[in-house]
Amino acid sequence: MNKPLLTVGLTLSLLVPLCAQAGAKEDFQKIYSDAKSAQKDAGDFKWTTTSSRLKAAESAAESGDYDKAKTLAAEALKLAQESVDQRKTQAEAWRKAVIGG
């Protein structure tokens, strides 16, 4: 039996999930900060659904579940981007709805 190889193998098998974990954490942090800044960009067109995803992402991250946190942050990012689009569209579109307009 090759002891050193076994040790390497064991160490690797322990390290791999840790690495994945570290990657997920960084991925989460990037997406989360993008989502936060998109939400800010939405100004007074923020959606409550974005806010709740952001909160849920934070608490998932706090409990160390970065995969879940990442998924939630990605959802928040998508919603926030849609609300930014809404803000931009409405900057002119509102006029068409005005009575007598």
Add this chain to the structure above:
Amino acid sequence: MLKAKIILVAMGVALLAPQVLAGATPEEDRKETVEYFKQMFPEVPLKDFVNGQYALNEDRRAQWQSLQDFPPYEFAVAEGKEMFEAPFANGKTYGSCFENGGIGVRQNYPYFDEGTKQVITLELAINQCREANGEKPLKYKKGDIASISAYMATTSEGEAFDIKVPDDPKALAAYEDGKQFYYSRRGQLNFSCASCHVQNPGKWIRADLLSPTLGQPSSFPVHRSKWGELGTLHRRFAGCNKNVRAEPLPAQSEEYRNLEYFLTYMSNGLPVVGPSTRP
């Protein structure tokens, strides 16, 4: 070729211009709004619009009128009167901050303050009065401020709203800002205030009957059975924002004050009838 381009541009401008100009003044907006709802509900007398959904449905109105015999806000109004009359620590009262001692002034709020260049709502004025007299400001959505505001409304019962947009570009900008807020789609559901209250009043949305824009602020503060207490207009704004999954803005934020300015201007000439009850 160049000529054609110029003609096209000119046409574009010509097509755009009337849209931008339409309803250019607040008074034109108001008249068009009144006309719009008169046509939509020809059987409703103009002054009845202050009753919101109850102006539009006889069964609901009958139910509501029977409730008015023992209004659930009576006690809060009495408390509001007491607080209104009680001296602050410095011996002054709310009356010292308002024209005519604060009696019969509700119909003039909100107004544009030319000194500070901002819209002053009644609730903001109440808190400014407190702070000017060394008292802590009250919370804006319910509780004492709603009771005081309700009492002040009763002293203006039947007085016609008389909101003014003074000849000041900042005042017009505040009004326009409120108008834009009312007509802009918001939230994940992509609804504007107007989607419900201009395009669909008289229609049911689940168990709720939608009220028209006209007369919307006249009954505030209102006692909602859902709340089990009195709440201010900005509490209602926040609720309507949340219903379409839009993040509400803080009560008395500049956005909501401008919104109230526009909305109340639309009800100029209609009587103050607050407080009232709502589902």
